[in-house]
Amino acid sequence: MAQNKPIGQLLKELGFITEEQIQVALQVQKANPKFLGEILEELDFVTSAEIAEAIAIQHGLEYIEIEQIVPSEEALKIVPKEIAISKNILPISIDNETFVVATQEVNDIMTMDYLQKLSKRNVKFVVGDKKAIARYVEIYYYQLENPIEKEIDEMIERALQNREIDIPHLVDLFLNSAIKDKATDIHITPEKSATHVFFRIDGVLNHYYSLPLRLHNQIVARIKIISELDISEQRKPQDGAFSYNFLNEEFDLRVSTLPTNHGENIVLRLLGKNASLFNLSHLGLNETNTKKVEHFFQKPYGIILIVGPTGSGKTTTLYSALRKIDSLKKNVLTIEDPIEYRFSFIKQTQLNTKAGYTFDAAIRSFMRQDPDVMLVGEIRDEATAELAVRASITGHLVLSTLHTNNAVGTIPRLEDLKIPSYLIASGLVAVIAQRLVRKLCNRCKQTTQIDMQEFQKRGITEEFLAKYPNYQLYKPVGCEHCRNTGYNGRNAIVEILEVNDSIEALITKQASSQEIFEEAKRNGMVPLKFDGYEKVLLGITTFEEIDRVVD
Numbered sequence: 001m002a003q004n005k006p007i008g009q010l011l012k013e014l015g016f017i018t019e020e021q022i023q024v025a026l027q028v029q030k031a032n033p034k035f036l037g038e039i040l041e042e043l044d045f046v047t048s049a050e051i052a053e054a055i056a057i058q059h060g061l062e063y064i065e066i067e068q069i070v071p072s073e074e075a076l077k078i079v080p081k082e083i084a085i086s087k088n089i090l091p092i093s094i095d096n097e098t099f100v101v102a103t104q105e106v107n108d109i110m111t112m113d114y115l116q117k118l119s120k121r122n123v124k125f126v127v128g129d130k131k132a133i134a135r136y137v138e139i140y141y142y143q144l145e146n147p148i149e150k151e152i153d154e155m156i157e158r159a160l161q162n163r164e165i166d167i168p169h170l171v172d173l174f175l176n177s178a179i180k181d182k183a184t185d186i187h188i189t190p191e192k193s194a195t196h197v198f199f200r201i202d203g204v205l206n207h208y209y210s211l212p213l214r215l216h217n218q219i220v221a222r223i224k225i226i227s228e229l230d231i232s233e234q235r236k237p238q239d240g241a242f243s244y245n246f247l248n249e250e251f252d253l254r255v256s257t258l259p260t261n262h263g264e265n266i267v268l269r270l271l272g273k274n275a276s277l278f279n280l281s282h283l284g285l286n287e288t289n290t291k292k293v294e295h296f297f298q299k300p301y302g303i304i305l306i307v308g309p310t311g312s313g314k315t316t317t318l319y320s321a322l323r324k325i326d327s328l329k330k331n332v333l334t335i336e337d338p339i340e341y342r343f344s345f346i347k348q349t350q351l352n353t354k355a356g357y358t359f360d361a362a363i364r365s366f367m368r369q370d371p372d373v374m375l376v377g378e379i380r381d382e383a384t385a386e387l388a389v390r391a392s393i394t395g396h397l398v399l400s401t402l403h404t405n406n407a408v409g410t411i412p413r414l415e416d417l418k419i420p421s422y423l424i425a426s427g428l429v430a431v432i433a434q435r436l437v438r439k440l441c442n443r444c445k446q447t448t449q450i451d452m453q454e455f456q457k458r459g460i461t462e463e464f465l466a467k468y469p470n471y472q473l474y475k476p477v478g479c480e481h482c483r484n485t486g487y488n489g490r491n492a493i494v495e496i497l498e499v500n501d502s503i504e505a506l507i508t509k510q511a512s513s514q515e516i517f518e519e520a521k522r523n524g525m526v527p528l529k530f531d532g533y534e535k536v537l538l539g540i541t542t543f544e545e546i547d548r549v550v551d
């Protein structure tokens with residue numbers, strides 16, 4: 001039988017919280033009698049996902065990320081919606097023997113018995129975050145009762161017959177469809193003969209719908225109205241925002257319009273507000289890299305940069321690491337664009353260029369606030385770069401992001417921003433270059449073989465392969481759990497440049513990027529591509545994915 005440790009103790013052993021955080025939570029509990037787990041969560045010391053993970057470990061059950069799995073229709077249909085909602089369970093899959101159900105209440109024997117009778121199968125509980133279960137139970141049962149895609153197709157059909165359609169409702173349906181499929185962006189793109197709707201999911205654009213072109217301007221007008229943009233202005237790009245409610249949950253969207261030769265192109269970005277994303281252990285870094293990153297963020301001063309193109313998950317890594325910094329003992333200030341999630345005990349501020357509150361202005365203000373740690377959303381100009389580096393050499397830990405492709409490339413980039421080499425050398429603690437690769441869907445991936453030539457072509461040596469004696473490659477297939485893409489969710493791959501004495505000396509004497517790269521490799525830096533290859537050999541992703549994100 002599973003040992004039933006108090007949740008606080010367990011979370012501490014797993015390294016999710018500190019003793020001091022437990023003490024603070026216990027004090028809060030005196031004033032506000034609630035479960036300790038709940039208080040820890042309200043104080044942002046843990047996320048609900050971490051609690052679920054702890055429960056899974058405690059009971060020796062599988063933990064699943066609800067956001068990364070699509071349940072099968074057959075499984076959903078077994079359990080009535082009301083029961084699923086009241087018990088907060090999400091049916092995942094069913095076969096001849098086993099009915100897999102996600103829950104956080106793993107000791108709920110009554111529900112297990114009930115499900116056993118209902119399904120006439122062995123019921124297997126897997127542990128999921130109760131908040132995520134609550135959200136997706138609503139979404140998937142809604143979808144079961146009102147298939148969103150079907151309704152959209154019917155509306156498109158009516159439009160093709162030149163019949164009137166309810167445009168605001170159609171726009172709502174696009175938003176519902178995007179939320180259900182966990183899209184991060186919606187693109188509405190006019191072409192010569194039709195307008196197209198694409199969703200970006202796990203970093204890749206997917207074509208979803210084609211509509212008669214005559215609807216395009218009506219859809220654009222509708223989106224402009226809700227995001228308070230100028231409807232009559234069609235020749236200049238515009239930016240706006242709005243909030244949208246779906247199944248009692250608020251979603252924030254940012255809107256951007258761009259005039260193109262076929263009409264205005266619209267991109268809607270769905271801002272994530274899911275704090276459970278911010279967890280270092282969920283980024284998928286290997287153990288060595290996780291330890292390195294944790295170590296960097298415990299440093300008392302210096303600058304740590306996370307680099308990569310837009311959409312490479314820099315912010316997620318930054319926040320995951322930020323959560324590891326003890327904000328009870330350190331004064332943490334942030335300047336963000338925008339603030340996507342609020343943390344307790346961290347002083348967060350939002351960029352407001354119009355009001356003169358820029359990244360550099362923020363750093364100047366922070367310096368008068370007795371700071372320990374400063375998070376600067378992005379370094380994109382000389383003034384910000386200089387202030388950030390100066391702050392880092394005067395006893396503060398500065399965390400930021402920068403647009404460069406690889407770790408070593410950050411040094412010439414900072415030099416371009418007029419930072420003297422000796423300052424870079426003394427301020428920089430580490431650079432983490434990052435990309436996101438899609439993970440193969442565990443429910444449908446199939447083993448595959450590859451010849452040695454392919455390995456050689458990629459520079460994968462026998463020596464590298466020897467580190468993974470049981471390696472097995474897989475290929476994507478596609479099933480109903482992964483929207484037939486063969487992939488589900490994403491992992492970060494990284495390249496970590498640690499600035500030790502030898503690297504510091506090379507930066508100071510303005511050595512070439514090649515020299516720094518070679519020295520970093522000698523010090524143990526694994527190039528981005530090879531961190532990806534490790535994930536291919538471990539069967540997590542594919543060579544195609546690595547090729548897609550690393551040049």
Ligand SMILES: [Zn+2]
Pocket residue numbers: 441442443444445477478479480481482483484486487
């Ligand atoms: Zn699949």
